[in-house]
Amino acid sequence: MSVLEQSGYPFALVVAVLLLLALFWLLRTQRLREKYSVLWFAVIVGVVLLTFVPAITGWLTGLVGVTTPINLVFILAFLVLLVVCIQLSIEISTLEESARTVAEEVALLRLEMERRTPDPDAGGPRPAGDDGGAPS
């Protein structure tokens, strides 16, 4: 394995393996949903592949028309990060919409509950079930 004798490759490999282990651990402890892990696994597999077979980069470079192979790697890395960021924004938007819907439902349920339970001091100036501590 002459490739591994060049100084950069063992480092890349170690990083990739560590990332893989970290991903597995996150999945095992259920901190990461499986649907988000696919992309990261793909990235790591790509990194490992490039580490073992650097010729892929050279071949891809010729295909796309980029002169320096490392630039292609950078471009790809940026693209991956961009896609991940966009995906996270989408997920946040979905979560916000869910949170909004839930908040509305909670508020409506609380109103319904307050209407059904007769207020113990109805008619008085004190409101029911408030955390604010209204001056009475």
Added chain:
Amino acid sequence: MTGMPDPQAPKRVLVVVPAWNEQGSVGAVVSEIRKECPQAAVLVVDDGSGDLTSVVARNAGALVCRLPFNLGVGGAMRAGYRYAQREGYDVVVQVDADGQHDVGYVRPLIEALGSADIVIGARFAGEGSYPARGPRRWAMALLALVLSRLAHTRLSDVTSGFRATNRRGIAVFATHYPAEYLGDTVESLVVAARSHLVIRQVDVVMRPRAGGQPSHSPARAAAFLVRAVLALGLALTRPRPELSAAPARRDGGWAG
């Protein structure tokens, strides 16, 4: 009871007041509504206020729906429309909590619903005076122009939060009431027009704001123009919302 609405029966009216930190004015607004329209129910949607808005509103005799955190007018109003739909109200009137909207116009707005699904209380349509200059004015003119064409009627003030809605409008807004920037006013009208609701406007006079003047800095006005155009563009190019024919049934929403 939500079956066939009897056209002869008096309309059940719900006045929805979205309020965010309006303890100084919401009490007076609620009392005034109750005096002007004694047969209407008043629902104050407390949009995550940090002050005594909900207490003041309840003491003034309103139903109070407290959102756990601030959602913006869009979220507050959708909660109001959902409540109206579930409780089977015929008409929802939206009134601001800051006292700008003259409650005396609630009745004309509701009467105008005879020939429309949504009636907007429009400022600076002759009756009112609302100073707006420069980019802000252009933005409003542009919004009004586009929405007028979309709604096939002349609309001069599409950013007004003073409006009345009938059952058809309530059904649409209970599911589609945007929370985006300008979503509560402009985009909701786009949604309504594309759902084939009939929109009309009635001229109203606004009162001076109870607290604070709107900012007139040119930078803000320019930002408003840009955001308004963006919001309108997005609203117009969004996929058409399906008009849910099913009434008053709660489904899980569309977030799945």
